[in-house]
Amino acid sequence: MSLKFFKPLFDSFPWLLQQLNVEQKAVIFSCFLGFLALLWFFISNSNKGLPPGPKPLPLVGNLHSLDPQLHTYFASLSQTYGPICRLWLGKKVGIIITSPALAREVLKDKDTIFANRDVPAAGREFSYGVNDLLWTPYGPKWRMLRKVCVRDMLSCSTLDSVFALRKRELRQSIKYLYSRKGLPVNVGEQMFLTVLNVITSMLWGGTMTGEERASVGAEFRHVVTEIAELISIPNLSDFYPGMAWFDFQGVVKKMKVVLKRFDKIFETMIDQRQKLDRNGVGQESKDFLQVLLKLKDEADPKMPLSMTEIKALLMDMVTGGASSTSNAIEFAMAEIMNKPDVLRKLQQELETVVGKDNIVEESHIKELPYLYAVMKEVLRIHPTAPLMVPHCPSETCTVGGYTVPKGSCVFINVWAIHRDPSIWKNPTEFCPERFLDNKWDYSGNDFNYFPFGSGRRICVGIDMAERMFMYSLASLVHSFDWKLPEGETLEVTEKFGIILKKKMPLVAIPTPRLSNPALYDNSNKGLPPGPKALPLIGNLHSLDPELHTYFASLSQTYGPICRLWHGKKLGIIITSPALAREVLKDKDTIFANRDVPAAGREFSYGGNNILWTPYGPK
Numbered sequence: 001m002s003l004k005f006f007k008p009l010f011d012s013f014p015w016l017l018q019q020l021n022v023e024q025k026a027v028i029f030s031c032f033l034g035f036l037a038l039l040w041f042f043i044s045n046s047n048k049g050l051p052p053g054p055k056p057l058p059l060v061g062n063l064h065s066l067d068p069q070l071h072t073y074f075a076s077l078s079q080t081y082g083p084i085c086r087l088w089l090g091k092k093v094g095i096i097i098t099s100p101a102l103a104r105e106v107l108k109d110k111d112t113i114f115a116n117r118d119v120p121a122a123g124r125e126f127s128y129g130v131n132d133l134l135w136t137p138y139g140p141k142w143r144m145l146r147k148v149c150v151r152d153m154l155s156c157s158t159l160d161s162v163f164a165l166r167k168r169e170l171r172q173s174i175k176y177l178y179s180r181k182g183l184p185v186n187v188g189e190q191m192f193l194t195v196l197n198v199i200t201s202m203l204w205g206g207t208m209t210g211e212e213r214a215s216v217g218a219e220f221r222h223v224v225t226e227i228a229e230l231i232s233i234p235n236l237s238d239f240y241p242g243m244a245w246f247d248f249q250g251v252v253k254k255m256k257v258v259l260k261r262f263d264k265i266f267e268t269m270i271d272q273r274q275k276l277d278r279n280g281v282g283q284e285s286k287d288f289l290q291v292l293l294k295l296k297d298e299a300d301p302k303m304p305l306s307m308t309e310i311k312a313l314l315m316d317m318v319t320g321g322a323s324s325t326s327n328a329i330e331f332a333m334a335e336i337m338n339k340p341d342v343l344r345k346l347q348q349e350l351e352t353v354v355g356k357d358n359i360v361e362e363s364h365i366k367e368l369p370y371l372y373a374v375m376k377e378v379l380r381i382h383p384t385a386p387l388m389v390p391h392c393p394s395e396t397c398t399v400g401g402y403t404v405p406k407g408s409c410v411f412i413n414v415w416a417i418h419r420d421p422s423i424w425k426n427p428t429e430f431c432p433e434r435f436l437d438n439k440w441d442y443s444g445n446d447f448n449y450f451p452f453g454s455g456r457r458i459c460v461g462i463d464m465a466e467r468m469f470m471y472s473l474a475s476l477v478h479s480f481d482w483k484l485p486e487g488e489t490l491e492v493t494e495k496f497g498i499i500l501k502k503k504m505p506l507v508a509i510p511t512p513r514l515s516n517p518a519l520y521d522n523s524n525k526g527l528p529p530g531p532k533a534l535p536l537i538g539n540l541h542s543l544d545p546e547l548h549t550y551f552a553s554l555s556q557t558y559g560p561i562c563r564l565w566h567g568k569k570l571g572i573i574i575t576s577p578a579l580a581r582e583v584l585k586d587k588d589t590i591f592a593n594r595d596v597p598a599a600g601r602e603f604s605y606g607g608n609n610i611l612w613t614p615y616g617p618k
């Protein structure tokens, strides 16, 4: 009998039985035995029609034999009991799915039945009472929240419009790593901070700036780690919902304390934004918080967006987005360092596309097929959510011919499917080449490979994760060679959690490999990317007289906003609807002036016509 799973549980209330005398203990023991007999009767009758699984004990069900590494433990169960099996988690039925065909049945054929979540007590607390997107039951409110995320926050055009924020944060990390050249660096921690800064910049970057944002970033790192730990504690309240009220282990109590810290930050941010909006300040720096508050004011009265839901959504973005992406980048770095051949191929591809005398731009990413294959392979072998986020059927139904009761907790073991030898050749080997033929994608249509899930509850952050992962990993391996500190060995052991992480943090030493130290500093001082400028003439030598097509071709290479040096003057080229709106609508008054050419000055009687006159009373 394995009691490993109970260690955190025992640790969380060691005081329980210590308070009682001998008689009290005897009474409790007799009641306990009677209760067990009753439960035994119930359980032996309650497995009828359910999938096969290990024999449960009265009261505890199969909790006594759970291993904390749930993903590997569930994979071993499926070896014995087949692709659908059951466990008794105290009073709750757990169903484990471990085949593409059954995953399809749950996530596609019976998608609407399984679109609910099994919300743990800690999750209920951290989502402001199930008011976020992750835990909200499938229905009109979930649809409204999902629309807000997909359309207003994480769509491709919104992400395009804030690419400069990603660049700023990533360049800052590269600059920091350069300052640590030759010294050990905690890679995961650095990537966590980078992704977190990008996300918080998008959320309220226009609301707060500089040092204030940095100190909030540090505060968040502690709080997010604490939340992940509280969600991963095996909690009696989840296994025996009838006893949830007692909160024996104090998980909910601890979560309330953590939430208070978060809430204070959110309140300050919302307050600050509302003040700016009232005074008409900061209209030019739109962030998600501003968008959300506007949506709240303009929402359909039948489906209003409340302040609590806004805070819960902010919480999803911060907690869900940062560690998922940064953990995946850390695994990628470990796997790549383990396979020098992969690192060499990756660096070669980057040298061809970017060059050693240039920095990686986000616009390079679509020209890097090997990097894309590396990302897919990392998400195959270490899927960030190895059991997805548990689904919960809204009615009793059958899957694979077995009964799945309403309210059970359904785990889809995507980790095991991604390592199934009948699907993957040498499944435990890290081999990006298997993805080079573009046969597999993670859009959720293929149940052999679905690291972001599938169906209605598929991840909303796929585009964001893809951009951050590829851009960060490309910059890390393009800018530096990496080695382990003396005497350290490389390992890629996993530690289970709702978000999979590396058991031991990856600590590695960066050695700069670019031609010019200036490439590690923010040498373009935040300007958009663009072709290399020559001294004095800038980019004049390469201008094509057909400016409209030439600029279009530049935007293919450098993205929707790029720069050119016309001699001493800076030219900025905008090539996306979102950025055109930013210039011509959101920041209309700032951009309402003209850049008057010498000939125009002449032909307008010295800038006196409507075409060339500066914006103002005249």
Ligand code: HEM
Pocket (backbone or CB within 6 Å): 133, 134, 135, 146, 316, 317, 320, 321, 322, 324, 325, 328, 379, 383, 384, 385, 388, 389, 390, 451, 452, 453, 454, 456, 457, 458, 459, 460, 461, 462, 464, 465
């Ligand atoms: C490598 C990065 C990531 C991976 C592998 C990943 C994977 C997943 C998976 C497997 C699910 C659950 C699907 C299901 O239950 O069927 C999910 C849900 C979700 N993810 Fe991600 N995710 C990543 C990054 C992100 C980012 C960057 C964000 C936001 C900024 C995000 C926000 C969410 C949200 C809000 C949900 C819940 C959606 C719903 O229930 O409707 N994720 N993700």
